[in-house]
Amino acid sequence: MFIIKNVSVGGKIANIHLIGNKVSKISYDLRENMGVTPTFDGRGGVIMPAFIDMHVHLREPGYEYKEDIKSGLQSAVAGGYSAVCPMPNTNPVCDNQYIVNYIMNKAKECKLARVYPIGCISKGMRGLELAEMASMQKEGVVAVSDDGMPVGSSGLMRKAMEYADGLGLLVISHSEDKELAKGYVNEGANATRAGIEGINRVAEESMIAREILLADALKTRVHLAHVSTANGVDLIRWAKAKGIKVTCETGPNYIVGTDDLILDYNPCAKVNPPLREESDRQAIIAGLVDGTIDCIATDHAPHSMSEKSREFATAPFGISGLESAFSLCYTELVKSGLMTLDRLSELMTGNVAKILNIPCGEIAPNGLADFVIVDTAAEYVIDSSNWFSKGKNTPFNGREVTGNVIATIVDGRVVYKK
Amino acid sequence: MRKHLLGLEGMSRDEINQILDTADIMRTHIDNNEFDNEYAKGSSVVNLFFENSTRTRTSFENASKFVGANVVNISVATSSVTKGESMYDTAMTLQCIKNDIIVMRHSIAGAANYLSKVVDAHIINAGDGQHEHPTQGLLDMLTMRREFGRLDGLTVAIIGDIKYSRVARSNIIGLTTMGATVKLFGIKTLMPQGIEQMGATVCDSIEDAIEGADVVMGLRIQLERMQSGQFPSVREYHREYGITADRLKLAKPNAIVMHPAPVNRGVEIAGDVVDGEKSRIFEQVTNGVAVRMAIIKLMSEAK
Numbered sequence: 001m002f003i004i005k006n007v008s009v010g011g012k013i014a015n016i017h018l019i020g021n022k023v024s025k026i027s028y029d030l031r032e033n034m035g036v037t038p039t040f041d042g043r044g045g046v047i048m049p050a051f052i053d054m055h056v057h058l059r060e061p062g063y064e065y066k067e068d069i070k071s072g073l074q075s076a077v078a079g080g081y082s083a084v085c086p087m088p089n090t091n092p093v094c095d096n097q098y099i100v101n102y103i104m105n106k107a108k109e110c111k112l113a114r115v116y117p118i119g120c121i122s123k124g125m126r127g128l129e130l131a132e133m134a135s136m137q138k139e140g141v142v143a144v145s146d147d148g149m150p151v152g153s154s155g156l157m158r159k160a161m162e163y164a165d166g167l168g169l170l171v172i173s174h175s176e177d178k179e180l181a182k183g184y185v186n187e188g189a190n191a192t193r194a195g196i197e198g199i200n201r202v203a204e205e206s207m208i209a210r211e212i213l214l215a216d217a218l219k220t221r222v223h224l225a226h227v228s229t230a231n232g233v234d235l236i237r238w239a240k241a242k243g244i245k246v247t248c249e250t251g252p253n254y255i256v257g258t259d260d261l262i263l264d265y266n267p268c269a270k271v272n273p274p275l276r277e278e279s280d281r282q283a284i285i286a287g288l289v290d291g292t293i294d295c296i297a298t299d300h301a302p303h304s305m306s307e308k309s310r311e312f313a314t315a316p317f318g319i320s321g322l323e324s325a326f327s328l329c330y331t332e333l334v335k336s337g338l339m340t341l342d343r344l345s346e347l348m349t350g351n352v353a354k355i356l357n358i359p360c361g362e363i364a365p366n367g368l369a370d371f372v373i374v375d376t377a378a379e380y381v382i383d384s385s386n387w388f389s390k391g392k393n394t395p396f397n398g399r400e401v402t403g404n405v406i407a408t409i410v411d412g413r414v415v416y417k418k
Numbered sequence: 419m420r421k422h423l424l425g426l427e428g429m430s431r432d433e434i435n436q437i438l439d440t441a442d443i444m445r446t447h448i449d450n451n452e453f454d455n456e457y458a459k460g461s462s463v464v465n466l467f468f469e470n471s472t473r474t475r476t477s478f479e480n481a482s483k484f485v486g487a488n489v490v491n492i493s494v495a496t497s498s499v500t501k502g503e504s505m506y507d508t509a510m511t512l513q514c515i516k517n518d519i520i521v522m523r524h525s526i527a528g529a530a531n532y533l534s535k536v537v538d539a540h541i542i543n544a545g546d547g548q549h550e551h552p553t554q555g556l557l558d559m560l561t562m563r564r565e566f567g568r569l570d571g572l573t574v575a576i577i578g579d580i581k582y583s584r585v586a587r588s589n590i591i592g593l594t595t596m597g598a599t600v601k602l603f604g605i606k607t608l609m610p611q612g613i614e615q616m617g618a619t620v621c622d623s624i625e626d627a628i629e630g631a632d633v634v635m636g637l638r639i640q641l642e643r644m645q646s647g648q649f650p651s652v653r654e655y656h657r658e659y660g661i662t663a664d665r666l667k668l669a670k671p672n673a674i675v676m677h678p679a680p681v682n683r684g685v686e687i688a689g690d691v692v693d694g695e696k697s698r699i700f701e702q703v704t705n706g707v708a709v710r711m712a713i714i715k716l717m718s719e720a721k
Contacts (some may be wrong), residue, residue, distance in 0.1 A: 189612025193427075195527035195549025195587060198611065265528030311505065311526040313547070 002412060003033060007373055009041035009160055009363055015039075016363065016371075021412035023367040031321035040414050045406045048345045049361030050082030052352040053322065054143070055172075055225055055249060055297035058084070058115075061102065062091025066392045067302040072322075073112035075300070075389035077416035079111060079322040080372035080405040082361060083114035084300075088125070095120035095131040100139035112415050113408075114370075116142040116358055118172065121160045125149045129158060133403040134167055140355045141251045145172035147225065148272075152178060157272040158214055165220040169322065170356065172223045174177065175207035175232075176273065184313055186274040188258045194263055196312060202227045204273050208232050212239040223261075223355060224248035226299050228273040237292045247355050252328040253319050254284050261395045267308045267315035268396035271301070288347060289338055295351040296344075315349020320391030324382050328376065328396060329401030334376075339357035342375065361409075369412040378404035419716035422541040425550035426592040434559070434596060439559050440712035441705070447484070448708055457711075458487040458618040458718035464498035464517040465491045467544070468507065473679065473703070474544055474553075478521050481710030487718065490517070505529065506536055513539045519717055522546075523586040540717045548582050553713065554678055555588030557706040559596065561698050562633055564705070565674055575627040575669075577661060578637030578686045580604040580613060582600045585678045586637060590618045603627035607648040607660060608639075624659050629668040635676040636661045652685050661687040666696065674698045 001024070006017040009026060017025040017033065027033075036040055058072035067075075069086075074082045087101065088094030094103065099118050107115035119136035121144045123129050144164055150173065151157045157173075164171045164278055180203035185191045187198025208224055212235060215222040227233060227250045239246045258278050261269035269275060269378050286291040301318025329348070333339050353360035361370035382399045384392040406418040419436065427436070447455060465475050475491060482489035494508060505524065512520060519540045520660040522530055527547030534541045545551040563569055574593055580586045580602055593600050594617040602613065603621045615618050621627040628634055639655065649655050661675065675687075675696045683689035692699060 187611055189615040192610035192612050193587075193616060195547050195584060197548070265531050311524070311532050312528045313526040 001033070001037045003037050003039045003128055004042055004047065004371070004409065005030065005039045007045050007047040009047060010255055018167065018369045018412045023363065023365055023369055024076050025076065025365060026363065030335055040407065040417070042373040042407060043374050046341065047363060047371050047373050048341070049349045049363065050370040050372040050408055050410065051080045051326065051348040052083045052358070052360055053081050053298050053300065053325070054295070054352050054356060055251070056084045056086055056300040056322065057089070057302065057318070058086040058105065059302060060090060061099070064303050065304055065390070068088050069106045069115070070110050071105065071388060071390050072300070072302070073110045073115070075322040075387060076113040077408040078164065078189070078388050078405065078408065078410050080326050080374065081113050081322060082370035082372070082408065082410045083358065085116045085118050085142065085356070087118045087145060089148045091126045093120055095119070095123050097132065098134040098141045100136050100141055105138045109360050113410055116140065116356065118143045118147070120144060121151055122156065123145045127153055127156060130156070130163055133164055133169055137167055137169055141169070141173050142358060143170035143223070145174060145225065147172070147174045150174045150176045150178065153356045154210060154214070155177050157211070159203060159254045161214055161220045161222060164179060165218070170223050170399050172225050173207065173211045174225045175204050175211060177203045177206050180206070184270060184274070185262045186276050188259065190263055190278055191260045194265065196262065199274050201231065201276065204229055205231045205235060205392070208235050212236070212244055212246055214394060216242065216244045219245070221245040221247070226251050226273055226297070227287070227293060228254045228280060228284065229274050230280045233283045233287040237287070238275050247294045250284050250288065250293050250294045251297055251299050252325045253299065254281065255288070255296070256328045256332050257395060262275065266395055267310065267312050268319065269400065270312060270315055270317055270394045271319045272317040285333070285338060288333065294355060296325070296329060296347045297352070298322055300389070300391070303393050304390070305392060308393045318393065320384065320387070320389050320393045322392060323387045323389060324396055326405055327382065327401035327403050330376065331401045335402050369409055371409040372405055373407040374403060380404060419713070419720045420579050421720070423552050423713055424530050424534060424541065424587055426552045426588050426595070429549065429595065431595060431685060434556070434592060437556055437709065437712050438560050438563055438634045440716060441556070441708045442564070442638055444711040444715070445708040446703065448704060449703045451483045453483065454600065455484060456486040457715035458482070458485040461487040461519060461718040462517045463487045463489045463519045463714060464512050465489065466494070466520055466522045467492070468505065468522070469545070470674055471523055474523065477703070477706045478544065478710050479561070482714055484707070485715050486709045487519070487714055492668055501527050505533065507535050509533050513537045519714060522573055522639065533549060541553055542713060546583055547584065548587070549584055550588045551584040552588050553706065553709055554585050555592040557709040558589055558635070558676060558678070559592055559675060560705045560709055561702050565698065569593065572598040572632045573601065573630055574633040575600055575603065575605045575631040575633045576600045576637065577627055579639050579643060580637065581608045581610040582640070582643070583637050587616070589635065592614050594618070601627045601631065605649055608643065624665060625668055631669045633676060634661060634666060634673060637678065638680065639682060639686045640653060655679060656685055660685065661691055663691055663694065666691065679703070687709045
């Protein structure tokens, strides 16, 4: 037995009694069992189901200098996450059961956050033939995606959505028409001013439209990764109104950032899809508020600083995000009054678990003890040099934020405390 | 003079006038064949060109010599441009062998900006990708000012490949800062989104742009733009969108024609216009030396 004491549950201070990895009791008698049971003091904190990030890059195998499974999971629990879904664009790519098995074993050894890998849609992520989805699923894959190398062939995408649907596997689309995406930043006034080749928003929107129409025609599900444009949100709103089985995510980068951040050529603001304009940012937030956007995923994309400290065009795309996600979202969405903390919790946990059909923490008797304790009054300045992640690449360093993770509990064990 | 010349963005009228006033004096030296000045004696200038350029590099080289600075030229093979470390390492090396002014051309926007953050030497941006080419903007403004005696109130039409042109950006920024009106025309595949937010007016036709202009500036249309499908043929381009003697009749009677060169005769501009009495294209080249002399002089004095 273990007790998480003095935490706020629904506005009241309570002790959460755990037996093993389950909640046995929520006690408002703060003296009950005190002195006879090990405890963790969460004083000043609000307890919630721990976050689940369905879109991260852990870089292992192959790019351990950017991140490895252990450093990525340390970063995850420091960000309040009990589970993450690593994308398959490792080296070699995760397109077969053996790589899945390697990732699962490595993750188990870490005893930090849970890992639900995402496998490739196509063999070698080459967009030519389907990967062995059923075999990967048996080893633990919960979804398939050719993230970063989107399936250009509409014919293959159709087959992938049908085949995966037969397995109950989710297909995640990194929607990007590579023909229209030959650039480095959002195409618009800021790209023009900076003289940097722009990526037109239609690169993303046209493929969102294709996936939606395929999902409608085939009566299958599809999940759209990192939605970043106003028209993208409108397309998804239309699809949902029609009853098409589409879900989607956006990320802190698009909730908080705009392409103003590229004007001084900071390579840490280079990300794909690119940071858009203020009107897009507002549309993304409106989509989160009205439920068009189902969840928040970080697209945690760690890179080494030697790769990022160079001329803008040659630096890789990506922003490291696990350890700033909650603070950025809390500040932008909850502190600003746009939504409640409960709604943010749905976007960062409950809805993600539903989309992936995986368990999540629950503050109720017999609930799974995967929790995050947050201090909603903490104010601090983001400084990635303090992060567990090897990826210090963020354009949000120096930003003043409110709300911080105090502790993370996975499977009834405190795996992170500030 | 500020420490680096990375672009005309953010420069005030006074800063630009200081350079142009100094360049006028330098131009007098050139016209009087006075090439042994000592304004920058003791300065070491290195021309670090990651992109091929004969004219700009030679212009900087002569400008350095004409103000008494030492100058060396380094051309870096295009193949190593893709590695950021090589630019950084090369620049650090050049600084450590005691070059105090680095003139850099690079194919990537922001490269000069990046370099200025990592080395102590003065940086002169000699063109970074599609971003800025400030010495070109300054020499263009010097040419106009010497012609009309002012920049304030002039109407300048810039015509051609606006999208890929760092010359267009530096001119738009510089000229609007100095109180000139800038009108733009380019075929839509060569017009960047949101350019009007930089203070220029986008015209629907080349005729609209030229009408009433004091200066008609053509920009080079690279043939690779045709090969990548941005327009169908040179023949159609020149006929529909070229700067011709006929179209120039729409400009003010005393209007001049400018072009940063090299010129594609018969593509963006007719050959007889290049050689015609309105052309200041070769005058620009000489003014380029004067502007670069002025900048090296001012930077050396500011050390």
